[in-house]
Amino acid sequence: MLGSAAQNVVALSDSVFLFHLSEEDFAAIGFVGVFYLVIAAIGYGFSRGGQIMIARRAGERELTEVGRTFYAMVYFEAALALLMFLFMQYGCYxxxxxxxxxxxxxxxxxxxxxxxxxxxxxxYVGVAVIALYTGLARTSFIIVDTIILGAVNIALNYGLIFGHWGLPAMGIAGAGLASTIAEVVAFAVFLVYIFFDKKARAYRLFRLPDIDLALIRQQYKLALPIVAQSFVGLGSWFVFFGIVENLGERELAITNLVRMVYLILSIPTWGFASGVNTMVSNFIGQRKRQAVLPIIWKTAKLSWLTTMLIALPVVLFPHELLYPLLGGEDMSLISAAQPVFYVLVGILTAFSVGSIYFNGMAGTGATFYGLIIQTVSAVVYLGYIYSVVNYTDWGLPWAWASEILYWVVMMAAIFWYLRSRHWHGLEV
Incomplete structure (x- = not known):
């Protein structure tokens, strides 16, 4: 759960500290934070293609192919990172x-x-390492590394945003620098772990292979629909924030508060989704297709139950439970967000089940079909948001209800596809 939500942890930390700096900074991180999540999701999406292939090779007991698949993923992620860096530096203006x-x-x-x-x-290279160990179902150290990432980010946010410990007071730019340094530290820790991992030799991780364009193309073909899905999904959310920004900075700040709570409460589902993706692909590699639908259903139930256990107290008592994070003299932002928190229960219900089925379907290799249904769902989603914000006075709760509509449309198509058995003939 923590490994899958690493960027969520960073975004949460940035948002909490900037909440205490000013409402303008808090509103700004809501907008640009979603944008960076889209950038991160592109790299994460490409790593999921490699993860599916690694899980399949592990299920087939072809361990020597694991290293080749991993390095093909690393080469591609590094090149993609350069393109994204140039865009953020020179294109975002x-x-x-x-x-x-x-x-x-x-x-x-x-x-x-x-x-x-x-x-x-x-x-980007870090998510490739996470994909390797998730695909191999060896996720314990991912927890440790994500905790280190979060701890370093929190400490540096405190120092660089406000100017404590002799560090410069950089404001929102300090939050960005703190997150970058935290990712460098987390990546370095992962490299040390791989060096001392005794099983790494069986996967040929210490033998740097030549660039295998054919293998990269195979991963690219498998992962491109997943990336497009992430881009469509989070990109739609980015557009949503852009539409809400037109209502004013106060509404954007409220929406960012709800987003922050949403990120916290969605962490269990991200973990279960990544796990079911690996399990489905691994079982298909073992030629146990009859186990796929029961695995997805059981995981969906676990995801919903875990999510509700942590969500209901937060939604029903937001002042009491959010005060340790957002405590201050002015708690009016939480009061203003209360109606949206009630809608969040329905959103999390749909998300915690729909995301599991969506990722289970991706584990079968049906990534292109996933792209089609997500694109259709996003069009419905954006049409609804635009209509509510521009042509009604229903307010933010009804705008956020678009998330429920999005997942209902998605789940209807996914249920039909999985029961149709069209995925039985797919190869990865």
Whole structure:
């Protein structure tokens, strides 16, 4: 769960500290934070293609192919990171101009990316390492590394945002720099772990292979629909924040608060989703297709139950449970967000089940079909949001209800596909 939500942990830490800096900074990190999550999701999506292939090779007991698959993923992720870095450094000024009306939000968003963009190299190669150990079902150290990532980010956020411990007070740019340094440290720790991992030799991780373009193309073909799915999904969320920003900085701040709570409460589902992806692919590699649907259903039930256990107390008592994070004299933002928190229960119900089925379907190799249904769902989602914000006075709760509509449309198509057995003939 923690490994899959590493970027969520970083985004949460940045948001909490900037909440205490100013409402403008908090609103800005809501906008630019979602943008960076889209960037991170692109790298994560490509790693999922490699993860599915690694899990399949492990299920087939072809351990020597694991290393080749891993390095093909690393080579591609490194090249992709360079492209994303150049875009964030030189293209976002013009890109943000298409969405942002507030000059304050615009300038603070660019300040954040000026330091945050350097972390994309370590983020992209890091998710390749996470994909390796998740695909091999050896996830214990991912927990340790993610805790280190979060701890370093929290400490540096405290120092670099406010200027404590003799560090410069950089504001929102300090949050970006803190997150980048935390990713560098987490990546270095992972390298040390791999060096001392005795099983790594069986996977040929210490033998740097030549660039295998055929294998990279195979991963690219498998992963591209997953990346497009992430881009469509989180990209739609980014557009949602852009639409809400037009309502004013106060509404954007409320939406960012709800997003922050959503990120916390969605962590269990991210973990279960990554796990079911690996399990489905591994069982198919063992020629046990009859186990796929029961695995997905059981995982969905676990995901929903775990999510509700942590979500209901937060939604029902937000002032009491969020005060340790957001405590201050002015708690009006939490009061203003209370109606949206009630909607969040329905969102999390749909998300915790729908995401498991979606990732289970991806584990079968049906990534292109996943792209089609997610694109259709996103079109419905954005059409609904645009109509509610621009043509009604229903407010933020009804705008956020679009998330429920999105997952209902998704789940209807996924259920039909999995029961149709079309995925039985797919090869990875």
């Amino acid at each position: 013009y890109f943000f101009g298409l969405f942002v009306n507030s000059e304050v939000i615009f300038e603070k968003s660019l300040a954040y990316l000026s330091t945050r963009s350097w972390g994309v190299f370590f983020s």
